[in-house]
Structures are given as structure tokens and as C-alpha cells.
Amino acid sequence: MALSQAARKVLLTGTVSDSHTWNLVFLELLLTEQGYAVDNLGPCVPVELLVRRCRAYAPDLVVVSSVNGHGYADGLAAVTGLRAEPDLADVPVVIGGNLGLDGRDDAHRRARLRAAGYQAVFDDGDLLAFERYLTALTGQPRTPVGRPA
Numbered sequence: 001m002a003l004s005q006a007a008r009k010v011l012l013t014g015t016v017s018d019s020h021t022w023n024l025v026f027l028e029l030l031l032t033e034q035g036y037a038v039d040n041l042g043p044c045v046p047v048e049l050l051v052r053r054c055r056a057y058a059p060d061l062v063v064v065s066s067v068n069g070h071g072y073a074d075g076l077a078a079v080t081g082l083r084a085e086p087d088l089a090d091v092p093v094v095i096g097g098n099l100g101l102d103g104r105d106d107a108h109r110r111a112r113l114r115a116a117g118y119q120a121v122f123d124d125g126d127l128l129a130f131e132r133y134l135t136a137l138t139g140q141p142r143t144p145v146g147r148p149a
């Protein structure tokens with residue numbers, strides 16, 4: 001699904017157990033620089049709050065960030081909660097950061113997250129891959145604010 005030029009709302013969220021914040025600050029700046037309107041829910045977000053905010057804000061993309069090592073489990077709960085709501089079944093959701101405790105990619109857990117509803121899983125926190133994903137979603141490259149063209 002390609003986003004229109006006018007529709008660029010991103011709901012950014014930490015996971016329920018994760019108290020780290022600089023990852024969220026960084027991602028908010030990155031997305032804002034690329035022209036997105038970002039609602040940053042902050043850290044330790046319960047699934048119920050994510051669902052409520054998603055419904056109220058009607059984002060074009062939900063970005064879940066986790067670095068504390070519980071991202072596979074928390075991320076699964078988050079997307080399962082969203083997909084359980086019929087009106088939120090189609091909103092694109094991606095997750096990234098440092099999702100496991102051992103710091104390595106896990107193809108099996110990545111596949112589970114995708115099967116549960118994530119469009120993309122950046123479990124190595126790969127920002128270039130994320131930017132490529134955003135470009136594909138919007139159908140065109142963003143002109144980053146504050147950087148030379």
C-alpha cells in the first residue's frame with residue numbers, strides 16, 4: 001500500500017516492558033526530518049493504550065521500537081492486540097531495534113512476528129533498510145529536512 005503525499009502520520013511506540021527512551025527520541029527525529037507527523041507514545045506502553053491511541057490517531061504506519069531484549073515477546077503481544085481489532089487489522093505495523101537477549105538475528109522469531117501481522121521486522125535495527133521500507137511505502141524518496149539534496 002502506497003501512502004499519499006498528504007497522509008504521513010506515524011504512531012511511534014516503545015513496548016510494554018521497555019523503559020529505554022533514546023531509541024524513541026532518535027526515531028522520532030529521523031521520521032520528523034523525513035516529513036512525517038509523529039505521535040511518540042514513549043516507553044512502557046501497554047497494548048490497551050497502543051490500541052486506543054491507534055484508533056484515535058489513525059496513523060498511516062505504526063513503528064514499534066524495543067532494545068531491552070524482550071522485543072520478540074512484547075512485540076508479538078502488541079501486534080496481536082492490534083490485529084485483534086477489526087478496524088485496525090490493516091494498518092501497517094513494523095518493529096525494530098535490539099529485539100532479543102543474545103543480540104543476534106533470529107529467523108524463526110522474525111517469521112513469527114511477520115505471521116502475526118508485522119509488515120517488516122528490523123531486528124538488527126537496520127536504519128538503511130528502514131528508510132528503504134519507508135520509501136517503498138510512500139512510493140517516492142523523501143527529501144530529508146536539513147540535509148543537502
Ligand code: B12
Nearest residue numbers: 018019020021022023026065068069096097101122125130
Ligand atoms: C542508556 C541505556 C540504558 C538507560 C536508558 C535511559 C533512557 N532514558 O533511555 C538505563 C540505565 C535506564 C537502562 C536500563 C536498562 N537497560 Co539499557 N542500555 C542503555 C545503553 C547503554 C544505550 C541505549 C541508548 O540509549 N542508545 C542510543 C539509541 C539512540 O540507540 P539504540 O537504543 O541502540 O537504538 C538504535 C537502534 O536500536 C535502532 N532502533 C531502535 N528501535 C528501532 C525500531 C526500528 C523500526 C528501526 C528500524 C530501528 C530501531 O535505531 C536506534 C538508533 O540507531 C544500551 C547499550 C548500548 N550501548 O546500546 C543498554 C542496553 C540497551 N540495555 C540493556 C539492558 C539489559 C537494560 C536493563 C534491562 C538493565 C537492567 N537489568 O535493569 C534496563 C532496562 C529495563 C527495562 N524495563 O527496559 C541491554 C539490552 C540487552 C539486549 N537487548 O540484548 C543493552 C544492549 C546493554 C547490554 N549490552 O546489555 N539502559
